[in-house]
Structures are given as C-alpha cells and as structure tokens.
Amino acid sequence: MGRHTPLYELHRSLGARLVDFGGWDMPVQYASQIEEHHAVRRAAGVFDVSHMCVVDLTGSRTRALLRQLLANDVAKLTRSGQALYSCMLNPAGGVLDDLIVYYLDESSFRLVVNAGTRDKDLAWIRRHSHDLAVEVRERVDLAMLAVQGPEAREKTVMLLPAAARARALELPVFAGFEVGEWFIARTGYTGEDGFEVMLPAPQAVNIWQALNARGVVSCGLGARDTLRLEAGMNLYGNDMDETTHPFESNLGWTVALEPRDRSFIGREALERVKAAGSARQLVGLVLEDRGVLRSHQKVSVPGGGGGEITSGTFSPTLERSIAFARIPSGAVARVSVDIRGKLLPARTVKPPFVRFGKPLAGVL
C-alpha cells in the first residue's frame, strides 16, 4: 500500500481509479481521461497534487544555499512571492530533479519538488544546508490542489480565505503569496491559467467539494500527463534524469551561466557541454499517421543516427499523437518512429504544442 494524500478517501468515493505514483496511491482518472483533459482546456479542472513535496528553507543564508544548489539563479527573485523554475544538478551536470522555488522573504524560500525524488532531494539539500545553517522543513501538514483552466481563477477565488481574495485576483503569472497557512500561486503544469493552492490538510476535502459544486471537474494524473505534454513541459524521470543534462533536455533556458562568478553544482560540467556543443537535443514530434507514440520507441533520423521517445501520448486537443524525443543535435524536419515494427513518419516541432487551449502555429 502506498502513501495517501488527505483527499484519498474522497477520490475513492468519487470513483477514481487509483494507481501507484512515486510511492503514493493517486487518482489516474475519475470517469473519462479525455473529458477531464478537455475540461481543463475549455473550463476548469482540479488535481490533487498533495503528493508533491513542499520544503521550506529558512535562515539568513538561504539565498546563498540556493545559488549553489540550483542551475537557475535565485538572484532573479527580488519581489516576495516570485517563483522560479530550475533544475538541481549533480556535479556531472545530470538532473537530480526539477523544481519550483518561491521567494518569500530574505530568510525564507519555499521549494516544491517531485514526489518520486523526495528522499534523495531532502538528503541532498540537507547535506549542503548544514554549513550555511539553513533549516530544512518538509511541510507534510499541507495539501496542494492545482485548479487549472480558463475559468479556474474565477471559480477558485471565492473559496479562498477572505483576506486572500482580492490579492489572488491581482496575482501576476508565476508568483504566489501567503495568507496564514495558505499559499496561493498562479502556477501550473497544464499550459492554462490557474492556481496552485497549498492549504492546511484538513481543509482540502471541503475545498475540493466546493470546487466540484461550482462545476470544476475532478481530474486525475492521466489528464495531467496529456496536458503537460501538450504544454511542452518535461516530466522528471521520463524526459530527464541524473544521466541527462539540461541542454539535451530542452531545459537550457533554465540554466543561468551568467553571472560567471556564481559557482553552482554542475556548472563546470555544463560549461564543458556548452563549449563542445550538446551532442543530443530533445525535440517535439507530431505523428503524421494514426497511431500512438510511446516512451522508449526508437526514432531514426534521416542520414543516420537515432534516438528514443521520452514521453509520448495521444493529444486530445490535436486529435493526433505527440511526443518528446531525444535525438542527435542538428536541424531535422522529419524522423521515423518504430511502432511495433512499422516505421511511421513524424514531424519535428518546437514544443509547446498547445497553449491556452489552442494549437501553436506549425503544429498541425
């Protein structure tokens, strides 16, 4: 039996199919995964993401610790509540995890890391926090809901604590704020507008039911996966891991090599990759024929060389199959993918595939 979020019994009562995800029993779908997906693209859906690990770092040298631990530079965070997406690397430049860091004040930052990497992340952070006297505290007392879709914010706002409502409506994209034990952020993993709300665990069931009563559809991890892939967002463990670096994972934009005197873990390795040029790249694929691209299918590039699909699915918005594939670097317009022994043509595109409910130019 896996770990349970505060919403576990509610998921069961809603008829969810539960699967193991990173050691947690999580809802993969309630009724129809495709309908859940469309609800988020067209109106609003709610996901239980309480399995994700919230870590508060406190101490006067927290910023210094994060400038050493993260490949992106928290020096970019200057206003309270601002968020930054970053990889945390090992010394070889491999990705230990991807995470979001929120700047609360100069002695307090909040991280949200993946459930499946929790143990290793906490051990890694603690190992480096000691010298800087930064306190590391996992917030197991909090639940986290992601409410996503074009109608998500308006349907969520009235359910927030009264003191948070006006501020929630004015919240800029990719920022958050604290009200008591609540934390409301305008972030997500779907390519739609919305909130991610951290709140005291005992209040999560009431909020979920109130969202349902306002027409917000319960959504499982299945829809979360098709939405994030359409939105061009990587999944740790599929699209990057400790054996791959950010430049071959379409995450070069998250690496801050400037300023040059910032010494972060993995920097030397990444500088060597940058100087030599990355041998591989992560690209988006759109399958031309019917069929479904899946992770680990082999990809052949014209003129020789090949690679592999890291994430693939059927895109409910595009009604065709899309994927990420890691292939040799260089301009490639078309590849072929081995699906059960048949070589099917696919076009390469630059992710994302879908943003704010609409296919991006050149995808279809």
Place this chain on the structure above:
Amino acid sequence: MSQVPADLRYTKSHEWVRNLADGSCEIGITDHAQEALGDLVFVEVPEQGRTLAAGEPCAVVESVKAASDVYCPLAGEVTLGNPDLAAAPELINHDPYGRGWLLRLRPKNGSSGTLLSPSEYEEHLRAEGF
C-alpha cells in the same frame, strides 16, 4: 459490475465471441476490458485473409494510457476487420458488444478453443477481484 451478455462466449484475456448465422464468428473485447483500458484512441485490426492461431495477437487497442494486444480466441481466417474503428475507436468504449466489434473470422474446422460461458467469465472476473 460490467455487462456480460448471455449469448456470447468469452476468454480469460477478456475477448468475446459471437456466432454469426453464416458460420463465422465476430470477436471483440469485453465491457470490463474497455473500462479498464479507458478512452480508446487507436485500434489496429487484422487484414482480411490473414490466418490466425488461437491465442495469437490479432489486434491492438490503444487508450490514452497504454497499448494492449487482443488475443484471437479461435484459430481461423479473418473475413473482415471492423472498418469503422479507424475513424472512431471510441465505438469500443460506447458499444463494446455491438458497433465496437474488432474482427470477423471463419473458424478453422474443429477450432473451438477453450472458451468460457457467461457464468464462467463472470466467475473469472470475480476471481481477478472485479
């Protein structure tokens, strides 16, 4: 519990078989199978004339989540793959025992496989915990 029509025979791998008036058989996947797979988005059916052994993979059904093989319940020759499924794989979700059929097969003489009666299939579902 999922539907198990009384006029069909079944396999432990969740296929169903219907005897047609002309001596051929129609084959599909059960209500339980379609529900377990979720929304189907792609179906590959066998070509007409292909000879299949009992237990041989004869079709692929893919949901958003995963691809699954369908195993032929009987030995025989394919007379038709359902032509509607290419454009509308969701027919299997909506009507697994009707418009969502996968293939028609002329069984090899004497091939009856080891098919389950409806009550045996229901028992099998219970034994699997459904």
